[in-house]
Amino acid sequence: MQYQSQAVAKPYFIAAIGLFVGQILFGLVMGLQYVVGDFLFPEIPFNVARMVHTNLLIVWLLFGFMGAAYYMVPEESETELHSPKLALILFWVFLVAGALTVLGYLLVPYAKLAEMTGNNLLPTMGREFLEQPLITKVGIVVVALAFLFNITMTVLKGRKTSVTMVLLLGLWGLAVFFLFSFYNPSNLVLDKFYWWWVVHLWVEGVWELILGALLAFVLIKVTGVDREVIEKWLYVIIAMTLITGVIGTGHHYFWIGTPGYWQWWGSIFSAMEPIPFFMMTVFAFNMVNRRRRDHPNQAAVLWALGTGVMAFLGAGVWGFLHTLAPINYYTHGSQITAAHGHMAFYGAYVMVVLTIISYAMPLLRGRQANSNKSQVIEMWGFWLMTVSMVFITLFLTAAGILQTWLQRVSDTPMPFMQVQDQLSLFYWARELSGVVFLIGLVVYILSFFVKGETKASA
């Protein structure tokens, strides 16, 4: 750790991992409800569990991004953070607000929560991923703006690198596009159209800039490859991201009331969305192969390479599987979508946050890398989580193919719930893989508590 103020990243990373555990536990509840329908009913109905599962994911990734920014920006800008105190205050505000929101989901019926929190004044709730009460949404904006102020001021007073420029652009984009969550017209088509300006332009737009910046930073550190080379790659990758991803939003505009020409725009541009992810894979492997040093933190290198591969598979390949309009006509809103969602979020965003945590945490704890013993256990966590996520994805894909066939392609289409009964074997297999994922997560967390021989601090 080169600058004292980088230390504020630590609570962010710890909170991120803690909320990650919560996300997985609720995922397992939902997975079981898919096959044992009345599990925990009426205490935790499926819609509540799902809201907690997805919202915790978003919040912990945001904790991860913010922690990453607080760690990276002082080092890149070669100056202390503008205000470490503000960063710590925001940490507690965000954590308490997040915890209260989740408690609200769990303890109060959603309609009552909506009434209590002013959803009648400005209705924004009850839309997928944007379920947060109005006050939480306002809180997110306030925290995001104060965070961006802190980071931007730091960048402005120090050295400006391409990595921080791209990171800042991604983070500002994240905040700006979130503002569309306050726009909820009664016209369902318009509502859906602009809902994607938050959801798609986040995960297939500005978040990829953040992903690229985090990956580039870690690769610069662990490979020692010339910054100029890595930053050149970064620009080319994110250029491809925006060329394909922005118009690629059109793959959500096939069947929601928007004009038919989106089937062409959406299919063609989103078919190219795997390209930047493939470049990211090549980039990560290329840089590690050309490394000028063998960094003692081999676990971080593994996470960085894993991000390249899994983001390409999950976001790139599994996205491509169902992105062409004639195929999407049959697969839209099926378990194929769920399969893609799981591997894409894990491969791209979960893994990149775990990459930066893997790299930064030892340094925040006063050593360049963890002991060999600790790293081996962390790598076990990596493989258990990654392989089980591959299986979750494969089982959901199998379920999705069968579902699509029975319900939509066959000459005698079956009703939804009858089809679901036919899929239970795959749902059980998915749940089992989910249990292995949880074991992997526990192993990963245990690695933080393993001492062993530590290498001297750099």
Added chain:
Amino acid sequence: MSEAFTKSTARNIFWGAAVFSFLLFLGLTFDTTAALPKRDNRQNLTPEVVRGKHVWEQNNCIGCHTLLGEGAYFAPELGNVYIRRGGEFIKAWMQGQPTGAPGRRQMPQFNLSDEQLNDLVAFLKYASEINTEKWPPNIEG
């Protein structure tokens, strides 16, 4: 990548790509906005439908169901449920929940008033009349 291709070239390509993509996207958005009145069934956005959408949102229906294919995949598609089941069935169904059948997926009892049920049905009828390019492929959603 070759040495002749410099970082500043890459940066310029990025900015060009970013600006071009967003302008093209805005252009298409503009055209879509102009085309929507003929497709999105806005002539039927009655006060009942508007209230019905609010009921839909206040009870987080999207947490289990899909609507025009978007949402959760735990329970049936509802974009065409009005055509599949009809308004009276929908109201009776919601009043009969949960079934309590052991091991089966359960839908909560939302305790909606008669007016709220009517509004919700009006919203689902409106949604079923949006021009969705013939999606879903069949009545089962």
